[in-house]
Amino acid sequence: MNSEDTAATGRTSGAGVQAPILEAEHLKKAYNGRPALRDLSFSLAPGRILGFLGPNGAGKTTAIRILTTILEPDAGRFTIAGIDSRCPEQIRARIGVLPESQGYPKEMTGVGYLTYFARHYGWSAKDAQRLSWALLEVVGLQHRARSLIGSYSRGMRQRLGIARALVNDPAVVFLDEPTLGLDPRGQQELLALIRRLAREHGAAVILCSHLLSEIESVCDDVVILSQGQVVAKGSVLDVIGRARGSGVRVQVPLSAMADAEQVLEALPFVVRVVPKGQGSGWLLVEVLGGSAESNIAHNAVLEALILAKIPILTFEAEGSRLQEVFLQLTEETIR
Ligand code: ADP
Numbered sequence: 086m087n088s089e090d091t092a093a094t095g096r097t098s099g100a101g102v103q104a105p106i107l108e109a110e111h112l113k114k115a116y117n118g119r120p121a122l123r124d125l126s127f128s129l130a131p132g133r134i135l136g137f138l139g140p141n142g143a144g145k146t147t148a149i150r151i152l153t154t155i156l157e158p159d160a161g162r163f164t165i166a167g168i169d170s171r172c173p174e175q176i177r178a179r180i181g182v183l184p185e186s187q188g189y190p191k192e193m194t195g196v197g198y199l200t201y202f203a204r205h206y207g208w209s210a211k212d213a214q215r216l217s218w219a220l221l222e223v224v225g226l227q228h229r230a231r232s233l234i235g236s237y238s239r240g241m242r243q244r245l246g247i248a249r250a251l252v253n254d255p256a257v258v259f260l261d262e263p264t265l266g267l268d269p270r271g272q273q274e275l276l277a278l279i280r281r282l283a284r285e286h287g288a289a290v291i292l293c294s295h296l297l298s299e300i301e302s303v304c305d306d307v308v309i310l311s312q313g314q315v316v317a318k319g320s321v322l323d324v325i326g327r328a329r330g331s332g333v334r335v336q337v338p339l340s341a342m343a344d345a346e347q348v349l350e351a352l353p354f355v356v357r358v359v360p361k362g363q364g365s366g367w368l369l370v371e372v373l374g375g376s377a378e379s380n381i382a383h384n385a386v387l388e389a390l391i392l393a394k395i396p397i398l399t400f401e402a403e404g405s406r407l408q409e410v411f412l413q414l415t416e417e418t419i420r
Contacts, residue, residue, distance in 0.1 A: 112161035123313040134290040143310040145293040166256040181250030181258040191235030219246040240271035316378035333368040336399035
């Protein structure tokens with residue numbers, strides 16, 4: 086695995102960078118000869134949340150199905166907690182998967198449902214009950230433990246599903262579009278729960294979403310897929326920050342370089358100004374902040390140069406190429 090493949094790891098602790106809990110190398114899958122996943126490689130460290138982001142048909146569900154051993158890849162391999170993908174049963178024992186939203190038995194109670202799964206994983210009747218109550222508390226459903234699932238709201242069912250995914254104390258939890266169909270409050274509560282899972286329980290989480298805002302608010306790392314291809318991957322800050330532009334390139338006449346540097350360095354939000362290419366007149370201006378703030382900063386850079394009467398030959402937002410990929414990739418689907 087090369088260094089780019091490990092871009093989505095790198096959580097540091099006192100002990101330094103943690104070893105990945107999941108490593109995927111060159112996964113490929115086609116349906117009836119049509120590629121759905123072309124070459125997926127990434128790795129994930131414990132306690133980190135990774136998002137698969139992409140519009141419908143990008144290959145997110147196919148990737149999740151492969152990693153949860155429901156589908157076999159045509160090529161490539163992966164390991165979870167050191168177990169090779171050629172041992173699917175052992176992998177299944179170490180992962181948790183959010184069930185499909187229709188897959189809940191309406192006539193069971195929440196606690197009955199969880200106890201059933203805990204028994205399936207070999208807990209004694211008493212321990213299974215105890216574990217189920219503890220998990221219901223983790224997901225904030227203890228007060229409805231004895232209600233029938235048929236009476237649960239969609240958000241409550243999703244939280245029960247997360248509790249079920251945790252029954253076997255998994256190393257990696259897979260959540261495919263977990264907030265689909267929830268109202269904004271339900272969405273926020275579920276995302277907060279997912280964050281807690283990773284932070285307090287140390288589970289690594291893989292989350293699929295077509296919503297950029299969701300990935301941005303909850304994930305540490307992101308893999309952006311488009312038509313089965315990885316178009317970007319790495320930490321959310323790097324990928325999304327870069328996509329939205331955290332700097333600008335300006336070209337000024339050579340004779341105005343020194344003045345331009347001086348004017349721009351005096352701006353409070355400018356981190357630094359770096360001349361690019363010997364004698365080309367290009368300056369790279371790094372600005373503070375991520376998305377919205379950097380747009381304001383870009384305008385202020387322009388304004389400062391104009392006020393100082395420095396001719397601007399070219400002005401480009403950093404990362405605009407990736408931004409184009411984003412727009413192309415997302416069209417209307419990512420907000
Ligand atoms: P996403 O989850 O990002 O919406 P999918 O992994 O579901 O994407 O789909 C990727 C591509 O594979 C799409 O073009 C989809 O139509 C196709 N596909 C998915 N599942 C099947 C299937 N069972 N049979 C044939 N084609 C499929």
